[in-house]
Amino acid sequence: MKASIIDGKAVSQLVRDRVAQQVASFVAGGGHVPTLATVLVGSDPASEIYVANKHKACEAAGMRSVHHGLAADTNQAELVDIVRSFGSDESIDGILVQLPLPDHLDADEVVDSIDPAKDVDGLTPQNVGLLAAGRPGLVPCTPSGVIELLDHQGVDLNGAEAVIVGRSNLVGRPLFSLLLGRNATVTVAHSRTSDLASVCRRADVLVAAVGVAELIRADFVKPGATVIDVGMNRTDDGLRGDVAFDEVAEVAAAITPVPGGVGPMTIAMLLENTLHSARESAA
Numbered sequence: 669m670k671a672s673i674i675d676g677k678a679v680s681q682l683v684r685d686r687v688a689q690q691v692a693s694f695v696a697g698g699g700h701v702p703t704l705a706t707v708l709v710g711s712d713p714a715s716e717i718y719v720a721n722k723h724k725a726c727e728a729a730g731m732r733s734v735h736h737g738l739a740a741d742t743n744q745a746e747l748v749d750i751v752r753s754f755g756s757d758e759s760i761d762g763i764l765v766q767l768p769l770p771d772h773l774d775a776d777e778v779v780d781s782i783d784p785a786k787d788v789d790g791l792t793p794q795n796v797g798l799l800a801a802g803r804p805g806l807v808p809c810t811p812s813g814v815i816e817l818l819d820h821q822g823v824d825l826n827g828a829e830a831v832i833v834g835r836s837n838l839v840g841r842p843l844f845s846l847l848l849g850r851n852a853t854v855t856v857a858h859s860r861t862s863d864l865a866s867v868c869r870r871a872d873v874l875v876a877a878v879g880v881a882e883l884i885r886a887d888f889v890k891p892g893a894t895v896i897d898v899g900m901n902r903t904d905d906g907l908r909g910d911v912a913f914d915e916v917a918e919v920a921a922a923i924t925p926v927p928g929g930v931g932p933m934t935i936a937m938l939l940e941n942t943l944h945s946a947r948e949s950a951a
């Protein structure tokens with residue numbers, strides 16, 4: 669294998685340690701303990717694990733977290749009321765509504781009811797707009813985790829050709845703004861892109877956020893590129909990324925594994941966002 673492995677677990681631990689130190693000095697300086705509120709509707713086992721991991725991470729960083737678990741048949745008005753009440757509760761710094769929501773609920777309206785100053789997932793129209801305009805705001809955790817990994821790896825984004833495969837609101841679109849803000853020349857590919865392989869081969873930095881196991885093959889990758897795999901696909905052979913790891917690792921200079929790449933970064937960046945909100949509310 670030619671590529672070096674970008675160790676997301678290790679980088680995530682560095683971020684978590686950094687946040688823990690900053691929380692300790694914020695509190696020692698008279699600040700309140702930063703607090704994350706999570707809301708989960710229903711009892712999807714995967715979502716329950718994600719939420720539990722977020723609470724554990726908060727605790728390990730010296731933060732507080734509160735949780736509101738709601739029945740699967742909770743109605744829209746009830747959910748929106750709870751989210752709004754967190755917005756007006758001064759002891760709460762970050763609000764996270766675990767997605768996806770059950771089908772009978774309107775996720776857009778729920779997201780719109782999150783106080784933008786506490787929107788640690790960076791999904792409200794206000795934060796989406798600030799990011800698109802290149803202005804400071806709360807940025808979605810997975811794309812900011814991708815940037816953290818690239819920085820840790822020492823990848824020079826200035827003038828680099830970056831290709832993102834996937835244009836979701838959660839990953840592809842915010843990552844476009846972040847990479848553009850770092851002066852990369854950014855292409856966003858999607859399911860209608862013609863000749864995806866040749867578009868991808870332009871990339872010095874290739875990010876796959878698709879949700880199709882091992883879509884990105886060795887012939888999609890420019891020799892020496894850095895490849896970031898956001899994908900998490902449960903297959904009969906276990907968890908797989910969007911990148912065919914073994915063959916792409918023969919071509920790329922650096923690559924993230926799945927698991928152990930982007931995945932661990934998301935929670936680390938959530939902690940950072942919660943601390944950021946706490947600091948802003950104290951300012």
Ligand code: NAP
Pocket residue numbers: 810833834835836837838839840857858859860861864877878879880883898899900901930931932934
């Ligand atoms: P999504 O909302 O389903 O978006 C997928 C994107 O991929 C869409 O833009 C779609 O294009 C594009 N696409 C689908 N099939 C394609 C194909 N054959 N060729 C080119 N583009 C294609 O997914 P997402 O939420 O961004 O998530 C993507 C992956 O990342 C999933 O595996 C998810 O589990 C994973 N993920 C991981 C983390 C983490 O913490 N590591 C966080 C979030 C997501 P269209 O727009 O044209 O439909």
